Amino acid sequence: MQQKENYNYIQAFKWIYSRLLKKRKIQFWILFVGMSSAALLETVAVGSVAFFASVITDPQVMFNSKYVAFFQTYTHLEILQTVKGLILASGFVMLGLILFKNIMKAVVAYGITRFGVLIEAYFGQVLLDGILRLPYKWHLMRNSADLVTTIMWRTFLGREFFRPCLLIMNNILMVAIMLTALFFIHPGVSMSVMAVLGTTSVFIYKVIKKQVDRTATIARDYQLSINQVTTMAIHGIKDVKISATENQFSSRFYKKAFPLARITGMQELYAESPVLILETIGFAMICAAIFFMLLLSNSSTAYVTGTMVVLAVTGWKALPAINKILNSITKVRKALPFIANEIMYFEEIEANAPPAGLKTSKSPVFEHxxxxxxxxxxxxxxxxxxxxxxxxxxxxxxxxxxxxxxxxxxxxxxxxxxxxxxxxxxxxxxxxxxxxxxxxxxxxxxxxxxxxxxxxxxxxxxxxxxxxxxxxxxxxxxxxxxxxxxxxxxxxxxxxxxxxxxxxxxxxxxxxxxxxxxxxxxxxxxxxxxxxxxxxxxxxxxxxxxxxxxxxxxxxxxxxxxxxxxxxxxxxxxxxxxxxxxxxxxxxxxxxxxxxxxxxxxxxx
CATH class of the missing domain: 3.40.50.300 (P-loop containing nucleotide triphosphate hydrolases)
Structure with missing residues (x-):
């Protein structure tokens, strides 16, 4: 059976999505709407934090601002008619928004993880059922340990692939909405931040992409070999003992497990590198932007404070989100060789599926x-x-x-x-x-x-x-x-x-x-x-x-x-x-x- 290695994550995503049940596709779009709402709430909450910080720093200036005047005119809320009331109102709004967006994020996080495991359950059942229904002649040509491993690798269709894809979408939405909001507040600063972080992210992705693909394929092959050796040794324990080959089997195991440890370590390094690099560059950019506004800008203290808070909170939220995007992309690429293996078996199952409309006989067939x-x-x-x-x-x-x-x-x-x-x-x-x-x-x-x-x-x-x-x-x-x-x-x-x-x-x-x-x-x-x-x-x-x-x-x-x-x-x-x-x-x-x-x-x- 020929192994297919050239799936990219878009092809793999389309392949999985196209085979989902209608019910799961509906759940996917509900999740997407939930992720969009959570990203929007995150941005609004960041804005409320910046507004509250500005009110605390210079309450009189903010009380006289056109934004507060707008709310005073159209809401007629008594609490907004005094400086103290404005501070209390902005604090309560900020807390309410943070509480609501955190509840929303928790629900979305639960939904994403549950959806990933549901995909595993569905494809695992289809895979097991399909393999069991493949012709006996097909099974005679296969290694049973590989088949068991294939069923276990269903996680690479769910938690190890589709879940990271959903996280990528979720975090891209959040970063995009936050940076868009920042652009309207301070276009020059936001464009500089986006340009530097975007260029750095693309560069990091291009550098580590090939290494991630290479190590993922090697890791998959090592794991297959380890499972084969382990299965052979455990199933043939009597022969192992009679032939006194314990050392040979443990040695064969070690020869595959030892280099796998190095490969796994390299995979973790490739996964963590973007986080460390982006965090350093990102906060350096934020500090540079704040210094620029403090030293060269003639804006009011409240405006500078609000912008500084927006930048700081955006950095606090956006940088980890960008890191999660790169981490998830790395995780997705690590899963691709395993997905290629799963797809290979699904194609075998589909190729051997009974013709459409085939009716099975349920009546007794042996009388004479x-x-x-x-x-x-x-x-x-x-x-x-x-x-x-x-x-x-x-x-x-x-x-x-x-x-x-x-x-x-x-x-x-x-x-x-x-x-x-x-x-x-x-x-x-x-x-x-x-x-x-x-x-x-x-x-x-x-x-x-x-x-x-x-x-x-x-x-x-x-x-x-x-x-x-x-x-x-x-x-x-x-x-x-x-x-x-x-x-x-x-x-x-x-x-x-x-x-x-x-x-x-x-x-x-x-x-x-x-x-x-x-x-x-x-x-x-x-x-x-x-x-x-x-x-x-x-x-x-x-x-x-x-x-x-x-x-x-x-x-x-x-x-x-x-x-x-x-x-x-x-x-x-x-x-x-x-x-x-x-x-x-x-x-x-x-x-x-x-x-x-x-x-x-x-x-x-």
Whole structure:
């Protein structure tokens, strides 16, 4: 899968926004209006602080000013008719505005963060659902650790990208409105401040942009490698201990984690540099402007004081806002390589999405016969057929065994039969209906599968039997019946909590035979009509194998049984056998006939 690296933040923003639900788009514009209102309130509050400072410095001059006269004329407020009242009124207005704008800013901050996490939740769910629905053949070509990491990186679509984008908009609005207000108060000073800070900001952005992009890509690749090593070591802990490779794995981890620390440090340096540089230059400019007005201007003390306060407060508010803009831009650029990775998987999901209008069959699909007709299959990027021109029938209610040496193609045949893999040639039909995408869900609903190495997770027996079902929705009585049918009653009597007993990650508290019984109970939970046992006894000892065989054949006559086995003892009682050799059917027919020929071949070789 080709990695795309050339997304810029505008393209990435458009890509995310275009895929948002209508409800989220409306929320986005509500947030935008809220951010604009908060920015306007911030500017008005700054003006009220400047006005209050001027009133305190020279109350008589301000009392006689045209602005106060305007309010006195049109409001007729008694409090504005005295100097003391003006001081009190301007103080209360300033406090009210500051309180209101802070409440507004808090609401906007909450909205921005919540919106970012909502985006993560939405895209995370779409990503997980999409990956789970991708063809099984696609999964065979992927690293599971990379897929888990991809789901975890959903934060780079929300908090690490869209939230900084919203913060950029919020702070740009605030800075723009403040500098516009400053321009009307003192055009010369404001133009100088804007020119110097703007030029400096652009220069800093241009200098650090390439370094941010480079380090972000390197950091992403290091994190992928670290997750792969960690997943391999934890999942294969038994092999790690037996092979005494603890040092090798920890060394491989360190070789990736150590340079990642340096890269992360550089990223933080690039993020903090604009803050330090702009803060120094910004306050130097403010001081220069104040000195200019004090030494060269003939303005009144109240005007100079008010302007000084506006400049100081604007600097106090605008400089951190500009720093936040640059910080957010840096954060966005750091997220771009991760977003490219996420988009790559979304494109895979969209490319494999079912055609519009595809209707799925919900009716039963197996009443008479499963038919393989000249079926061929080869794995991706390979021209060699691992299944070649295979034809056979399985009648409903039959017990059919599939035998062959390791590598003969038995497991691939099972994956084709289940519907996980699609033939590259030929056709599989159920009662004459092709096993196509629109019928697959109905087929899987009536198919139970017991693998050689079942996946047992760290939960209770009930949770493992009702795999994937919310605990509140588990049919506990049916779980108990499935456990009984899987011959689990004997060992469950030793468990104090019965079906609520925790069995450990990968079923560590159960024997191999007991794990297989849990897998059989899981297959039975969906009430299948077809049961497929894929080498279900090959890794068991003789005693456990015999017990599982008895359990398997107890379903005879109740379900159609398909038993794949390497050990002939497992399939001796089958009605019909199919002998596979190098991806083709060597022989098929009654069990005694096929077993006799197979045993002769085995002895001869």
């Amino acid at each position: 016969q499963i038919h393989f007709n000249q079926v061929c299959f080869s794995y991706q990027d390979s021209d060699r057929h691992v299944i070649h021109n295979m034809s056979f029938e399985i009648n409903k209610g039959d017990t059919v065994g599939i035998i062959g040496k390791s590598g003969a193609g038995k497991s691939t045949l099972v994956d084709l039969l289940i519907g996980l893999l699609k033939p590259v040639k030929g056709q599989i039909t159920i009662d004459g209906t092709p096993l196509a995408r629109e019928h697959l869900a109905a087929w899987l609903q009536i198919t139970g599968y017991v693998p050689q190495s079942p996946y047992i997770y760290d939960g209770t027996i009930a949770q493992n039997v009702a795999f994937g079902v919310d605990e509140s929705d588990i049919d506990r009585q049916w779980v108990k019946q499935c456990c009984t049918m899987a011959s689990m009653d004997e060992f469950m009597e030793d468990l104090p909590d019965g079906i609520d007993a925790f069995i450990g990650e990968r079923g560590i508290r159960l024997s191999g035979g007991q794990q297989q019984r849990v897998a059989i109970a899981r297959a039975l939970y969906t009430r299948p009509e077809v049961m497929i046992f894929d080498e279900a006894t090959s890794s068991l000892d003789t005693k456990s194998e015999k017990a599982i065989q008895e359990t398997i054949y107890s379903f005879r006559g109740k379900q159609t049984l398909i038993i794949i086995a390497h050990r002939l003892s497992t399939v001796k009682a089958c009605d019909y056998l199919i002998w596979i050799d190098n991806g083709t059917i060597r022989l098929q027919g009654k069990s005694d006939k096929v077993l006799s020929a197979y045993e002769k071949e085995t002895v001869a070789t």
